[in-house]
Amino acid sequence: MQIQKLPDGTEIHWDGKHYDADNAKYSVDIPFYLNEACKAKGPVLEIACGTGRLTIPVANAGVDVTGLDITKSMLDAAKLKARRAGLKIKWFRADCRSFDLHRKFKLIFTPFNSMLHLHDHRSLDRFFTCVKKHLLPGGRFIFDIFNPDPGFIAAHQDKEYPIGKYTDPYTGKQITETENYFYDRAMQGTNNTWNYYSGGKLLYRRRLRMRCFYPQELELLLSYNGFKVIHKYGDFNREPFKSESRQQIIVAARQR
Numbered sequence: 001m002q003i004q005k006l007p008d009g010t011e012i013h014w015d016g017k018h019y020d021a022d023n024a025k026y027s028v029d030i031p032f033y034l035n036e037a038c039k040a041k042g043p044v045l046e047i048a049c050g051t052g053r054l055t056i057p058v059a060n061a062g063v064d065v066t067g068l069d070i071t072k073s074m075l076d077a078a079k080l081k082a083r084r085a086g087l088k089i090k091w092f093r094a095d096c097r098s099f100d101l102h103r104k105f106k107l108i109f110t111p112f113n114s115m116l117h118l119h120d121h122r123s124l125d126r127f128f129t130c131v132k133k134h135l136l137p138g139g140r141f142i143f144d145i146f147n148p149d150p151g152f153i154a155a156h157q158d159k160e161y162p163i164g165k166y167t168d169p170y171t172g173k174q175i176t177e178t179e180n181y182f183y184d185r186a187m188q189g190t191n192n193t194w195n196y197y198s199g200g201k202l203l204y205r206r207r208l209r210m211r212c213f214y215p216q217e218l219e220l221l222l223s224y225n226g227f228k229v230i231h232k233y234g235d236f237n238r239e240p241f242k243s244e245s246r247q248q249i250i251v252a253a254r255q256r
């Protein structure tokens with residue numbers, strides 16, 4: 001099977017149907033993004049939209065939404081679901097660091113840790129430049145990423161531990177997923193391996209690479225790239241961000 005790797009070497013988004021089966025229970029962010037998309041009162045762009053897990057509910061609420069992603073299999077799954085639901089969504093296959101849709105949006109959002117695939121400053125600068133170029137005046141840029149927990153990272157390093165179970169969408173087999181990783185201090189992120197088992201037998205392994213963005217560093221990066229932070233939440237109930245928050249949820253606007 002041909003696996004499409006992300007530019008950062010990540011392999012876990014190789015199949016949209018596996019992704020949907022694996023993430024079927026993750027929905028805590030949907031009301032938040034739905035609310036922001038309806039509030040935007042204008043066109044919305046989801047960057048790194050994947051299989052449309054959020055794009056589709058947003059379109060279903062009557063919002064003019066566009067989805068952009070680099071992975072063909074993820075977009076294929078998104079298009080199929082949208083077609084079946086009778087929704088008109090514009091989909092683009094592109095790298096989030098170098099796209100031009102010749103259109104501007106009232107809201108651009110990049111959910112579910114997708115920015116963690118951008119590891120170096122050049123990638124981030126290019127990504128932020130594309131976001132700014134596509135934002136309408138008064139528009140918002142919203143994203144959520146993990147709040148890195150050095151205690152957790154140190155405690156789990158080099159240990160294989162379970163992370164989930166799902167049914168293989170093609171074979172109907174029960175898949176058990178485990179993870180192990182090491183933290184690369186130069187890259188400032190984790191090199192993870194996800195192991196997929198069925199009936200106790202290892203089926204395959206996939207790589208995942210994720211940069212950590214520490215809270216103070218993130219605010220500097222946004223400021224240096226011309227964004228001002230309007231809100232910073234620690235969860236999707238809009239609790240203020242604090243040390244123990246699992247997420248960093250940023251609502252930003254262009255300042256130049």
Ligand SMILES: C[S@@+](CC[C@H](N)C(=O)[O-])C[C@H]1O[C@@H](n2cnc3c(N)ncnc32)[C@H](O)[C@@H]1O
Nearest residue numbers: 048049050053069070071074095096112114117
């Ligand atoms: C965790 S998934 C999120 C998908 C979807 N937004 C969701 O919430 O379910 C991350 C997505 O980022 C996409 N991605 C990673 N690097 C990208 C890049 N350089 N350009 C565009 N998309 C990228 C992957 O293809 C994948 O679909």
